[in-house]
Amino acid sequence: MTGLSWNRVLAVLIKEFKQLTRDRITYAMMLAIPVVQLTLFGYAINTEPRHLPTAVLMQEDSRYARSITAALKNSLYFDFVAQARSPAELDRLLRTGDAQFAVTIPGDFSRRVARGDKAQVLVEADATDPSATGGAVAALAALPDQALAHDLTGALAARGPAPAPFEVVVHRRYNPEAITAYNIVPGLLGIILSLTLVMMTALSVTRETERGTMETLLSTPLEPLEVMIGKLAPYVMVGLVQTAIILAMAAVLFHVPMGGGWIGLTLGVALFITGSLALGFLISTVARSQLQAMQMSFFYILPSILLSGFMFPFRGMPAWAQWIGEAIPVTHFLRVVRGSLLKSQALSDQWRELAALTAFVCVVTALAMARYRRTLD
Amino acid sequence: MTLAIDVHGLNKSFGDKHVVNDVTIQVEEGRICGFLGPNGSGKTTTLRMLCGLLTPDSGSGQALGYDIIAEADEVKLRTGYMTQKFSLYEDLTIAENLAFTARVYGLDRRRERVDAALERLGLTSRRGQLAGTLSGGWKQRLALATATLHEPRLLLLDEPTAGVDPKARRTFWDEIHALAAEGLTVLVSTHYMDEAERCHEIAYISYGRLIARGTAEEVIAASGLITFHGEGPNADKLAHDLAGKPGVETAAAFGQAIHVSGTDRAALEAAIQPFRGQGYAWTEAHPTLEDVFIQLMDRSEDNVQ
Numbered sequence: 260m261t262g263l264s265w266n267r268v269l270a271v272l273i274k275e276f277k278q279l280t281r282d283r284i285t286y287a288m289m290l291a292i293p294v295v296q297l298t299l300f301g302y303a304i305n306t307e308p309r310h311l312p313t314a315v316l317m318q319e320d321s322r323y324a325r326s327i328t329a330a331l332k333n334s335l336y337f338d339f340v341a342q343a344r345s346p347a348e349l350d351r352l353l354r355t356g357d358a359q360f361a362v363t364i365p366g367d368f369s370r371r372v373a374r375g376d377k378a379q380v381l382v383e384a385d386a387t388d389p390s391a392t393g394g395a396v397a398a399l400a401a402l403p404d405q406a407l408a409h410d411l412t413g414a415l416a417a418r419g420p421a422p423a424p425f426e427v428v429v430h431r432r433y434n435p436e437a438i439t440a441y442n443i444v445p446g447l448l449g450i451i452l453s454l455t456l457v458m459m460t461a462l463s464v465t466r467e468t469e470r471g472t473m474e475t476l477l478s479t480p481l482e483p484l485e486v487m488i489g490k491l492a493p494y495v496m497v498g499l500v501q502t503a504i505i506l507a508m509a510a511v512l513f514h515v516p517m518g519g520g521w522i523g524l525t526l527g528v529a530l531f532i533t534g535s536l537a538l539g540f541l542i543s544t545v546a547r548s549q550l551q552a553m554q555m556s557f558f559y560i561l562p563s564i565l566l567s568g569f570m571f572p573f574r575g576m577p578a579w580a581q582w583i584g585e586a587i588p589v590t591h592f593l594r595v596v597r598g599s600l601l602k603s604q605a606l607s608d609q610w611r612e613l614a615a616l617t618a619f620v621c622v623v624t625a626l627a628m629a630r631y632r633r634t635l636d
Numbered sequence: 637m638t639l640a641i642d643v644h645g646l647n648k649s650f651g652d653k654h655v656v657n658d659v660t661i662q663v664e665e666g667r668i669c670g671f672l673g674p675n676g677s678g679k680t681t682t683l684r685m686l687c688g689l690l691t692p693d694s695g696s697g698q699a700l701g702y703d704i705i706a707e708a709d710e711v712k713l714r715t716g717y718m719t720q721k722f723s724l725y726e727d728l729t730i731a732e733n734l735a736f737t738a739r740v741y742g743l744d745r746r747r748e749r750v751d752a753a754l755e756r757l758g759l760t761s762r763r764g765q766l767a768g769t770l771s772g773g774w775k776q777r778l779a780l781a782t783a784t785l786h787e788p789r790l791l792l793l794d795e796p797t798a799g800v801d802p803k804a805r806r807t808f809w810d811e812i813h814a815l816a817a818e819g820l821t822v823l824v825s826t827h828y829m830d831e832a833e834r835c836h837e838i839a840y841i842s843y844g845r846l847i848a849r850g851t852a853e854e855v856i857a858a859s860g861l862i863t864f865h866g867e868g869p870n871a872d873k874l875a876h877d878l879a880g881k882p883g884v885e886t887a888a889a890f891g892q893a894i895h896v897s898g899t900d901r902a903a904l905e906a907a908i909q910p911f912r913g914q915g916y917a918w919t920e921a922h923p924t925l926e927d928v929f930i931q932l933m934d935r936s937e938d939n940v941q
Contacts, residue, residue, distance in 0.1 A: 471723040478687050478717040479740045480709060635689050 284547070288554045292561075299580070300565050307394045308575030314341040314358035316349045318366035322410060327364060327380055330406035336395035337362075349383075353432060355608045356594060359385050359392065359574060368425070372407065378425035386431035387601045388442045391572030399427050433601045441516065444509045445596040446569040449589045451505060453535055453563050456498055460539025461552040463490050469549055474635065483631040487624075491536040498532035509600075520599030523609040527595035530616035534588045537623040544630035563589040591615040640665045640790050640821035641686065643697025643704065648681050648690060655681045657844035658695070663823060663837075665789075668816050670835030671825040674933050678844040679825040680720060683792045686823070687717045700789050711790075713741070716783035720794040722775045726768025730759055730778060733767050734785060741786035753781045773804025780811060784820075791815065793824040797831065809834050829926045840929065842936035848928075856928050861885075862904055863897040863923040868916035881907040886930045897927045 280286055313331065317324050331337040337360060343349035352358040363381040371378035382399055384392040403423035434441045467473040476486065509515040538559065546552035564570055566580055567589040576584065584590045591612040598604035598612075606613075641663040648656040656678040663669045671679050684690040686699055688708030696703070702710040724733045734750045743749055754760045757777055767778060776796055784791065793812075797805045809831065816822055816836075824835070832838055833852050840848035840855065848855050866874070872889040878896055879887045883903025887896045898904040908918060 470726070471719060471721040472725060473723075474689065474719045474721075475717070475723040477689055478712060478715070478719075479737070480712050480742075481740055634691055635684060636691055 282548075282550075284551045285554060288551075288558065292554075292558065296561055299562065299583075303566060303576045303580035303583075304571045305575035305577075306390060306571055308391055308572045309335045309394070310338045311336060311359040311392070311395055311574055312340040312357065313337040313360040313362060314343050314349055314352040315339055315362045315364070316343040316346060317364050319364065319368055321369040323369045323372055323407060324364045326410050327402070327406050328362070330402055331362065334395075334398045334402075336398050351608075353383060353385055354598075354602050354604060356385065356598065356602075360395065372424050375424070379428050380425060381428050381430065383430045383432050385602075386434040386437055387597050388568070388572055389431075389434060389437035389439060390442075391574060392431070393437075396429055396431075399429060402427050440513045441601060442597065443569075444505075444513045444515050445600050446593050448502060448505045448509075448596055449531065449567070449592045450560075450564055450569055452498055452501060452531060452592075453560060453589055455501065456494055456532060456535040457539040457542070457559060458553065458556040459497070460491060460494055460536050461542040461546065461556045462549050464540065464543035465546050465549045465552045468547070477633065477635065483628055483633060487540055487627065487631070491533075491540065494536050494539075495532055498535070499528075502528050502532075516601060518600050518603035520602075520604045520606070520609070523595055523604060523606045523613065524599040526606075526613055527592055527599070527609070527616065530613065530620055531588060531592040531595075534616060534620040534623060537620060537627055538588075541623055541627040541630060544627060544632075563587055566590070568593055585615070588616055588619045591619075638665045639663065639698075640667075641669075641697075641699050641823060643686065643699070644695055646682065646685055646695035646697070647693045648678075648685060649693055655844050656685070656692075659841065659844070659846050661823075661839055661846065663821055665821050666816055666819050667836045668812060668822040668824065668834070670832045670838045671823055671841065672827070672832055672838060672929065673825075673841035677842050679841055680794050682841065683717070683794050683823065683825065686711075687715045687792050688712050689717075713786075714788050715790045715792060716786070716788035718776075718779050718783045718791075718793045718796055720798065722779060724767050724775075724779055724782060726766065728767060729764050730754070730767055730770070731763035733778065734782060737782045737785050743786055749785060753785055757781050773800045773808070776800055776804070776808060777811070780808065784815060789820060791820055791822045791824075793822065795825050795827065797826065797828065805831070829924065829929070832925050838925075840932055842932060845936070847932060847936060852925055856923055856925060859923065859928045859931060860899045861897050861923040861928055861931055862899065862901050863895055863921045863927055864904065864908055864918050865921035866894045866896065866908065866911070866916045866918045867892060868914070874911060874916070878907060878911070883907045885934065886927060888930075895921070895924075895927060897923060897931060899931075 315328060328339060332339065341352055341358060343352060343361070346363070349361045349363065353361045361383040363383075365379065365381070368378050368380070384396055386392050403425055407424050431437060464473075467476060510517055539556070542555045543552055546555055562583065566576065566584040567573070567587050568584065569589065573581065573584055573590065594612045595609050598609055639662050641661055644660045646656055646659045647654070659678070659682055671683070673679050681690060685692050686704060688704065688711055691705060696705065698704065699711045700714050704711055725736070728736065731750060731754065734753055735746065738746045738749055751760070754763050759778070767775070770778060780796065797808055800808065805828070812822055812824070813834070826832060835852070837851050838848070838855050839846060848858065850858065868874075869892070871892055871894040874894050875887045875889040878884050878894070883898045883900045884896055884907045885898045887894065896904065896908060912918060
């Protein structure tokens with residue numbers, strides 16, 4: 260032992276620093292990750308979403324009914340996007356996710372208000388993600404006292420401060436007890452699959468390049484598609500096993516309802532696994548080293564967690580962030596998984612998400628094939 | 637006579653670096669052609685163009701009768717290529733590496749061929765050993781066995797014996813000669829002079845240009861080099877004194893002896909004249925390939941600068 264020599268420490272330090280700056284992509288990533296991700300998520304994430312899409316079923320067209328919707332709109336939590344003509348249509352809007360809230364104003368509403376006979380407004384919330392609806396539901400509490408304040412003047416105003424003229428009945432659909440695990444656990448399926456599959460395949464080709472075995476592979480008659488299929492197939496198995504484990508644990512440990520929608524779920528899982536693997540393969544054709552492949556995967560994983568609706572309500576994000584979210588396959592996969600398990604969605608409710616996943620698979624596979632070099636040029 | 641390799645005017649640039657410059661090579665079937673030249677002279681790039689790993693910027697030619705650009709797939713099927721760096725899977729066993737290659741080439745009687753290759757290598761008892769745990773010499777022999785598993789007609793070897801001990805190198809070259817005797821054409825790049833001498837013929841490339849071609853004897857004769865061998869004390873010091881003198885193109889110490897070479901006999905003799913009698917005995921020697929190559933290297937450097 261010769262003790263700690265600062266000169267020798269400095270020697271290592273200078274070497275490390277130089278190597279760090281020489282790897283351009285790593286360098287860029289170190290700067291880009293904080294800047295991009297901070298701006299992105301700092302502005303995008305909002306745990307108190309407003310302007311939630313709301314469908315309404317007006318079983319009577321009255322002054323009171325219009326006042327109710329106006330009051331809901333004024334609260335800034337509810338944006339009316341659809342007017343349902345039947346309870347079935349209203350239910351479908353909620354199930355497909357086109358609406359987060361469904362408001363029903365019954366046919367005898369005005370009559371009951373006038374009579375002071377327990378008038379009710381029914382508000383059904385899609386509570387698969389309890390945090391997305393929490394604020395809005397809380398805001399409903401103030402509705403009965405204020406909504407009809409202007410209408411009930413004169414004679415009726417005499418009824419004054421006493422009991423509210425109607426009550427709001429809130430149904431938390433799909434997750435009535437607002438159990439967070441019901442939302443998070445199915446979501447984790449998407450995140451865990453992304454984490455393992457994208458990263459593992461991203462490393463698979465770069466590993467060949469780094470170890471020099473790529474040169475041998477290229478000198479054989481192997482076709483790019485053959486390499487891709489051969490490399491990805493084992494990970495399809497990995498993905499399927501993971502899916503089975505996660506779903507079993509979700510049911511047994513967390514009692515997540517297994518609502519059904521099995522065809523859509525199976526299709527979704529198949530497409531998502533394929534898409535994740537293809538993306539990993541694409542990354543590996545771009546990255547020059549395993550380290551770069553890791554960083555690029557990480558760059559993809561972060562928005563998958565934060566902008567997909569996994570952690571924070573999707574509808575709480577500004578429009579531009581929602582557009583980014585729509586481009587991420589996890590977003591669509593989460594809707595399929597949650598829709599199937601919690602909302603028992605039928606295939607017809609899920610086709611948009613499945614189509615988005617299919618498009619992702621096609622685009623990424625095409626890009627990966629275009630990027631894969633058959634020569635060392 | 638059939639040509640296994642017949643390429644003309646190959647050019648390849650990476651960025652503004654012209655790595656291979658108008659290289660033309662013909663190699664007859666069944667011959668071992670040594671591919672020599674300093675580091676970075678374009679040997680690897682030329683080999684890669686021959687087996688379809690790189691596309692030439694210009695130039696054309698055939699390997700085994702197939703166009704190296706248009707029919708690269710046909711060439712690949714019939715060519716074995718051994719990279720400079722060990723490029724088998726270190727985390728697969730010896731037998732698994734061979735089996736993988738057999739499958740990739742779609743070979744029949746797979747098990748039989750793998751067993752035969754292991755037998756030839758003498759690795760049957762170690763077939764389950766991870767390839768990464770083999771010593772350097774064994775790795776290269778395994779790589780050769782893998783590259784020849786599909787019975788190619790052309791073998792391209794890129795510095796196959798770099799860092800391998802002399803005995804293993806000899807075994808390796810015995811195998812190459814055995815393959816050539818079976819009709820395989822071999823193009824092998826190397827830095828070792830003893831290996832160059834074991835080739836049927838030599839191609840010397842420098843700064844991307846082919847500058848010497850022929851058998852070892854032909855290359856030495858064509859160089860017009862005259863070499864003097866001096867013996868005596870402090871040969872290393874003498875080498876330093878003689879280097880750079882007019883007429884002396886190379887001067888190198890070999891233990892107690894010194895080799896001085898040049899193409900101008902009179903000037904060379906004048907240069908060593910002051911050192912005659914100082915305990916040195918001078919005799920004219922046959923120039924070695926190494927003398928020739930060092931001279932070629934120095935010259936081509938001059939050409940470039």
